[in-house]
Amino acid sequence: MDLSALASCLITPSCVITQTTSGLIIGLLLFLVAAGVSLIFGVLKVVNFAHGAFYMLGAYFAYTAYQLSGNYLIAVLAGGIGVALFGLVFERLLISRVYGSPVLMQLLVCYGAILILDDLVKIIWGADFLSFGMPSAFQQLPFVFAGGVVPVFYLFLIVVALAIAGLLGLLISKTRYGKIVRAAAVNPSMVSALGINTGVVYASVFVLGGFLAGLAGGLAAPVRSLTAGMGTSIIIESFIVTVIGGMGSVAGALVGSILIGLVRSFGTIGFPLFTEGLMFVLMAVVLVLKPSGLFGKGGA
Amino acid sequence: MTKRAPNGVGRRSVLKGTAAVAAASTIGFPFVSKAQNKPIKVGMVTVLSGRVAILGSASQKGAQIEIDAFNAAGGLGGRPIELIVRDSKAKPEEAARIAREFINSEGCEILLDADTSAAAFAIQEIARETGILTIHTNSETSSLTADPKLHVPTAFRSARQGIHDAIAGGSYAAEVSKAKKLNRWMGCSPDYAYGRDSNKLFFEYLKRFHKDAEVIGESWPKLFQPDYTEQLTKILQSKPQAVYSCLWGGDLTAFIDQSSIYNLFAQTEVFAINIADYAVLTAIKNLPKGIHSGSRYLSTFPPTKENADWSAGYRKKFNEYPLNWSWENSAGTKFVLDALKKTNSTDSKKLAEAISGASISVPYGVDGKLTMRAGDNTLINYSTGWGQTIQKDPFVPDVKSVDWKMILDLETEWKKTMKYI
Missing domain, CATH: 3.40.50.2300 (Response regulator)
Incomplete structure (x- = not known):
């Protein structure tokens, strides 16, 4: 524990800028995965533990697309669209069969899917780790604001992730589709009684979640080492975010993710040996003070 | 009545014996032979x-x-x-x-x-x-x-x-440090037994060979951590002149890729013991020039x-x-x-x-x-040395061998300190 270093950082503009940017980038990439987890749980009531594997698939799809096209934008879209399509098949063939099943059954199905997907990745792309490489457009010196360092690529990621968060927020809160999704989350029987095909709504939410996870994988690929099983750590953090933010709340996922990012970035200065633990402490504090999460509705 | 041979062995006995030998040669001997060839x-x-x-x-x-x-x-x-x-x-x-x-x-x-x-x-x-x-x-x-x-x-x-690598790395890093006046050091190694062992011993021998070296901070990413942003920004804030890391494999490639976008290699000398292995060297798309690394395996070392x-x-x-x-x-x-x-x-x-x-x-x-x-x-007596990276094959062209006599002498001293001998 080095509280003096943390205090010194908090009064130094360069440190605050660098660590805040660092927290934002960790948090916003996490948000893209956590938002899908939260939406799927909120609407489908399914604990999709395989969502981390979707993130992994997004990174691998983007890698292949980048190898073929050399274009990062195409690669990211390939990651998002590829996983969205995969998510549709996955939901129709597998997940739709465990709607309403006990959580244990859902977890077993998802865990089985994770093992299969990890093995498929090894068969298709090999067991060795892969490196995407930084697109040439971002191979630039980082920006320096008041002594704080912000890489160009991270600035791009922050802008894109915030834009996606904004669009997602608008989609859920301002559109007819969003109203249906929110209604389905509260009372699917009533939605069905109104003549809306809830099966299609569920599938679309799953596709949307998959699209976001795939985008996150593609966006992060240039600064990650690609390996089978790379989704495991992000799914654990995503569930922590979901608990902190409140199950089913996109705004909660955003706030929870950024909180986790900031806790990690500043925690590494003040608590270098306890950074991971700080996330769980934060979760425990939220659970004690507001068991349904910061943006959750009702009881836990 | 059974006719007996002069030595008392009957015809039937001979026939049985012959049959047994025949059977043994078709079944028994191969069995013995198979046992002998058992993997x-x-x-x-x-x-x-x-x-x-x-x-x-x-x-x-x-x-x-x-x-x-x-x-x-x-x-x-x-x-x-x-x-x-x-x-x-x-x-x-x-x-x-x-x-x-x-x-x-x-x-x-x-x-x-x-x-x-x-x-x-x-x-x-x-x-x-x-x-x-x-x-x-x-x-x-x-x-x-x-x-x-x-x-x-x-x-x-x-x-x-680990102890051999620490002595080899410490002596090499001290030589570079003295020449370039690198006194402010940081560590960034994985948080498990190997990472802690390697980090501790490296700095121990660095300071032994270069008295002015000072460790101003340490960062401990967990094993298989995907994102090193928080560690990198901490390093940037601390402004060390040199960084030691024993990250390896995919963790190391991610660390290098992420360090590059912060332009870390232009601001500090990096000593990453595990870079000079082809799995890492060939995976990194834009391998930075000038990273110091121990020789893991290179087809050009020993030359x-x-x-x-x-x-x-x-x-x-x-x-x-x-x-x-x-x-x-x-x-x-x-x-x-x-x-x-x-x-x-x-x-x-x-x-x-x-x-x-x-x-x-x-x-x-x-x-x-x-x-x-x-x-x-x-x-x-395995080949061990340190050198600096270049972007293309042979990746680490000029590896300086470390003297095994020095390694063994200091290892003995270390064992005494640890009360192993």
Whole structure:
């Protein structure tokens, strides 16, 4: 524990800028995965533990697309669209069969899917780790604001992730589709009684979640080492975010993710040996003070 | 009435005997011959899945190249070696279970522990309990063989060792530090046994050789952490003149890629002991120039024709570069095979006696030889040195060898400090 270093950082503009940017980038990439987890749980009531594997698939799809096209934008879209399509098949063939099943059954199905997907990745792309490489457009010196360092690529990621968060927020809160999704989350029987095909709504939410996870994988690929099983750590953090933010709340996922990012970035200065633990402490504090999460509705 | 031969053996007895011989020659002799050709089973427990799957694949290939040559030359009196490989998924408890299964169910007579250090300590205890010949081919944690309390007469290490690397790295880094006046250092190593051991020992020897060196901060990413942003920004804030890291594999490539976008390499000298291994060198798309690295395995170090040929042979056979784990497993297997030839037996005690203190001829040893030191059953005299990266093959062109006499002298001193001797 080095509280003096943390205090010194908090009064130094360069440190605050660098660590805040660092927290934002960790948090916003996490948000893209956590938002899908939260939406799927909120609407489908399914604990999709395989969502981390979707993130992994997004990174691998983007890698292949980048190898073929050399274009990062195409690669990211390939990651998002590829996983969205995969998510549709996955939901129709597998997940739709465990709607309403006990959580244990859902977890077993998802865990089985994770093992299969990890093995498929090894068969298709090999067991060795892969490196995407930084697109040439971002191979630039980082920006320096008041002594704080912000890489160009991270600035791009922050802008894109915030834009996606904004669009997602608008989609859920301002559109007819969003109203249906929110209604389905509260009372699917009533939605069905109104003549809306809830099966299609569920599938679309799953596709949307998959699209976001795939985008996150593609966006992060240039600064990650690609390996089978790379989704495991992000799914654990995503569930922590979901608990902190409140199950089913996109705004909660955003706030929870950024909180986790900031806790990690500043925690590494003040608590270098306890950074991971700080996330769980934060979760425990939220659970004690507001068991349904910061943006959750009702009881836990 | 039965007619008897003059010596009292009846015709029927002769016929029965003939039939028995005939039967034996068609059924019995092949059976005996089959028993003689029964493969000698060698069990390898390693990691074949997850982020360190490359460890298992390189380990398996390293061992297989030696076993194939041995079998092609007729095996042990006609008995070939059969390598059985199982995945521990990097879980020590699973590695221990597999090791026991190898002995109790699979009939393995020799164990190759090609797993991580965490598993090596569990397997060492199985070796103690069962007395089976065990070669730890990948664990670099020094205490495994240095601590006499852990000593098992039939267990050996054919891998490089943390203390050796720390002395070699510390002396090289001190030389560079003195020349470039690098006094403010930081560490960024993975938060588990190997990372802590390597970090501590590296700085211990750096400060021993360069008194002005000061460690101004440390950062401990967890093993397999995907994002190092928080560690990198901490490093940038602390403004060290040099950084030491023993991150490895995919973690190291992610760290390098992420460091590049912060332009870290222009602001500080980076000493990353595990870069000079082809798995990392070839994976990083934009390998920064000038990173200091220890030699893990390079086909150009030692710069001999034999080493280049070994590397080329490996690449031809497996269509990929050999790695550090490749030579470590190749060496461990070769010690076993040489001992099998020497003793003409699979008895663990006899094999262990033959391996203890033995030397083998291999291209990646100093002067073409590796020695399994008697006493602590560990490998010495492997090629070790440090150099700086360039962006293309040969990646680390000018590797400076480190003197093994100095390594061994300081290792003895370290053992005394640790009360191992």
